[in-house]
Amino acid sequence: MASDSPWPRPADAPAAEDLSRCVHCGLCVNSCPTYAITGLEAESPRGRIHLMKAVAEGRIPLTATVQSHWELCLQCRACEAVCPSGVPYGRLMEKTRAQLDAAPPSGAQSRQMRRFLLRNVVARPRVLAAILAPVRWLANSAVRTAAVRSGILHLIPPLARGERMLPNRVGAPLRRGGDVPQPAAPRGEAILFTGCVMGELFGDVHRATARVLARAGIRTENAPLQVCCGALSAHDGDLEFARRLARQNIDALEGSEAPIVVNSAGCGAAMKEYGELLDGDRAYAERARAFSARVRDATEYVAGLGVETPAAFTGRVAYQDPCHLAHAQRIREQPRQLLRSTGCELVETNGADMCCGAAGIYSLVQPTMSAALRERKADQFRAARPDVVVTANPGCQLQYQAAVREAGIEARVMHVMELLDEAQARAETERQD
Amino acid sequence: MPTRRELIRELTAAVGAANVLWRPEDLLVYEFDGTIERQAPHAVVFPAGAEETAAVIRACNRLGIPITPRGAGTGLSGGAIPTRRGVIIATARMRRILEIDPVNRLAVVEPGLPNLQLSEAAAAHGLFYAPDPSSQRACTIGGNVAENAGGPHCLALGVTQNHVIGLEVVTAAGEVTWLGNRVPDAFGYDLRGAFVGSEGTLGIATKVVVRLLPLPASVVTLLGIFDTVEQASHTVSAIIAAGMIPAAMEMMDRLTIEAAEAGLQCGYPPDAGAVLLVELDGLPGPVETQAARARAECFENGAREVRVAQDAHERELLWKGRKGAIGALGRIAPNYYILDGVVPRSKLVEVMARVSAIAESYGLPCANVFHAGDGNLHPLILFDERQPGMPAKVLAAGAEIMRACVDAGGSLSGEHGIGFEKRDFMPWLYSETDIAHMEQLRGVFGNSGDFNPCKLLPTGTGCGEMAHQEAALRAAGPDAYV
């Protein structure tokens, strides 16, 4: 690679063709959450792309200021979904982030630390389980309930903030290879992707998904050798590690035609893009494309089965699009269709498809912007008064739990699969009665 | 001239440190608008409201620093480019809807509000804001006022000028005043009318009172598919000759259709030579009759197919193609230069042929989008600014095309304004006396040349520094942003 490239890692630099696609028409700016909050061009997609171009053309160096504008990006890809010119923004930002670990530090935060955690904790099932065990304990503990009831938290704001970020009750984990509910008479088979944090904190969602599949006659395989999808690393610009995880998953799940069903929108989006991620890898490119073609979001898969399982649910349900479902996978209709099929009252809140601020590890590394976006959701919930807030991604689910508490309303927060499972179970008992 | 430090100190005193940008990287993203011009300011400020705006303007006037107002930066004539650097006053902190008054059918909004957000909010009251530029997701009401923006639905309803009743304005002198108010058709000199379309050269609008209209009871949208632009143009004339005034009548040529379909999957047939989007609205009965008539005119003039949108979703899809068409051309070439000529409808076909011939003589591909009902054409010259000498060549071709429009009895701008790019063409249409009178009007608002300099009128000093070619190629060196 030419050493005169302005980028520290030329092999993974944003492509000139991708950058030149942006005609700065501005049609994306008002879809951008960070622009909605700040009103600053540099915190808009058009501005961020302009800065990438300026660095690529050698007009400006990779200063801390430039980096901070890129770091504040949620990688929600709302801009990409509305861009008429087809600018592949997600890819551009991943490649831009890939430059930053080799760039002079921005001083904003320790990228090394982040990378270490993503590589050595999140992607290692046993370490992750050990780290999350106390979180589960704390979330479910009587101490927490007592503290909340007593009102003592209001006296200690940092504790109150911490409590708000804790998940609601956490069910038993469902890790790779674990047992899942199966149909009595299978008519098809799917592989359930269990993921990293998802399997630790959202075992309930996995079990609900498997039950929904079972009622439709689909046998669920929980492959023992699958690993973290690598989305968090890819978004962080650690493409090398993301590629390693992608290859491991391909090795673990290929050799079958069965669809790979994913109930975490972020993981699904990343896995649908393995083909692109491993494009330059001669041994894996073809296999990666074949793998990606098998990946289905759980809502996409279940809606596509065309099996009408009776379902009954009453109440006001506010569906909030996960960014990586609506914008990256362009799936908006299927989750709504599944929810409507339960007979619930589906309410559309303003900005349902605008990022909630969870965005992977974003809520940890950019807490201020994340909180500002969460508050917007809380305002919407306060106005719409839903009984249930529904989404389809683990990070969003945690963020909505916090937003609901912040809004001061009584609402459950569920995954589409959980609501569907509960609605189907209810219909079953009603029939038996 | 003050030092930068002095300038920043004054601006900070006016709006607070959090609302002043001065780092080179932060300024760099304000060097462009929707055109190919480039020039970065010395500072960007974000006032909230008229008082802060006035304080900024007075400080700049005291220091002798040029000012350029900016909305969303989607302008297509370079209006928001700080040609002589200085200070950009951005309206991004003034984005609220202050009031919607459904009884009197008006709204009071801040200038930085994106156009589409107004119609979205008004829909809750069964109302909408008529001017709908294709950029409406992004462009601001303030920018619309400055450019007297139009849009597909302005054919029957008129452009921004017809929908703005009153304005709170901070003049170029830094005085806060109202032009017009909440009651339409005020007596006395119509200074509100003078401000709309003044391209940010008289002052900054800080509040805008707009008219809202009731949403039509019934809408029919149809897409005529033709083999040639001629057939589609004749259809436009025939529809108008038949006495109809459709709500909108938009035409796109082959290259545009191709890009829109590739980028937006809007259901346009990619092999068509032209499509004509016709929308009729009003009471259900008459609309049906008119739609049948328009459909017949399409076939009469050689349409190979006419599709009628069956529901709101299909209608939205047809419009999505039109509204995203310009941006979608980014799929074909990295840059476009969009022109905005107006010709008598009867000359449309003739001028079109001339446009193609000019573009061809420069060896440049050219796509076309038209507000066909108004005779407003938008040839888009496609190019790559990274090719040496290209921007100059494109601008030369553009000038020839504009000349062709004027020669055909047309004008220099349908809706994008004159701005920086076309000001030298003003003498084609206006006498020296005309221009001198316009210059005097500027003086009345306190603009002695430093308020949005080098825009609209071919007068002023220090404008030559930003030569066209150079502006587009500023990529050259780091002095561009220092």
Ligand SMILES: Cc1cc2nc3c(=O)[nH]c(=O)nc-3n(C[C@H](O)[C@H](O)[C@H](O)COP(=O)(O)OP(=O)(O)OC[C@H]3O[C@@H](n4cnc5c(N)ncnc54)[C@H](O)[C@@H]3O)c2cc1C
């Ligand atoms: C893809 C695309 C499609 C477009 N389609 C259309 C169309 O269909 N019809 C149409 O008319 N235009 C169209 N435009 C052009 C553009 O969107 C309009 O001219 C729009 O009105 C500009 O608004 P803005 O907020 O972006 O203003 P800017 O570009 O930021 O500024 C434009 C001018 O307004 C001045 N200005 C901004 N705010 C104020 C204020 N508060 N007070 C005084 N002056 C101010 C600026 O100084 C400048 O001279 C299109 C542009 C693009 C990129």
Ligand code: SF4
């Ligand atoms: S990213 Fe797309 S929508 Fe946004 S400014 Fe660029 S071309 Fe326009």
Ligand code: SF4
């Ligand atoms: S990915 Fe999201 S936050 Fe980032 S620029 Fe695009 S819209 Fe904005």
